[in-house]
Amino acid sequence: MKNRTIINKINFMSPFRGLGGRFKKGLISLTILFSVLSTNAQKVNVAAAANLRYVLEEIKTAYVKQNPKAKVNLTFGASGTLVQQITNGASFDFFMSADNEYPLKLKEKGLTVGPMSTYAYGKLALYSITLEVDKLGLKALTSQSVKKIALANPEIATYGTRGLELMKSLKIYDALKGKIVIAENISQAAQYAFTGNTELGFIAYSYALAPDMAGKGHCYIVNPKMYSPIEQACIFIKTQSLNTEAAKFKKFVLSPATKGFWEKYGYIAP
DSSP states (O other): OHHHHHHHHHHHHGGGHHHHHHHHHHHHHHHHHHHHHHHHHTEEEEEEEGGGHHHHHHHHHHHHHHOTTOEEEEEEEOHHHHHHHHHTTOOOSEEEOSSSHHHHHHHHTTOEEEEEEEEEEEOEEEEESSSOHHHHGGGGGGOTTOOOEEEEOTTTOHHHHHHHHHHHHTTOHHHHTTTEEEESSHHHHHHHHHHTSSSEEEEEHHHHTSTTTTTSSEEEEOOGGGSOOEEEEEEEEOOSSOOHHHHHHHHHHTSGGGHHHHHHTTOBOO
């Protein structure tokens, strides 16, 4: 009886012998697929305004410390440039703009999903490595010793837009436009001023508080009432599938846990 049972088992399995290798290969393929999906679910690609370079790196570090498996890729640039990249199909999950206008432009194009959220309010500042702008204030703009003024491209960079707005409201733009050196973004404008390539520069106040520049020059915070509010907002980019890690990262960015980071770099957390 035992032998008959063994024979029956062999006969029963024999039709499936040829499928054994295929089944194993299929199982391995599925394992690899689930592994890839699992890895992708832990990655979030963030398009961030250049003024966030320092604060967002610290927020990312704090987030990854709480979520060790998470992978957060940060790409910095002028908000307008990032919008163009996203419009052209760049692979981003989450957009953190220097204002609330660029996210709305993407939303109007149907390239976003979910509501737009304000994460911080920025401040415009004047910076000089040699000129005591902290004492001169806005008078520094018309100083005879200023030959060049760095300004982020106002067509694509929010802080550049606000700097241009300020000069026009003070009715000094026509007198200064020959001195203006256009930078690709606010990061480059800060670099021009910090290296002395320009005597003066319009920067995001966050750069004056950054490790590379803090205490090494002179800074004047422009009264926020003198230009349109810099309400910095974020939004999800529409992708083929929901990125749960992006949702978790956004929740962290907007949480009270990041308030200290924003304040450290001169922002106002909403």
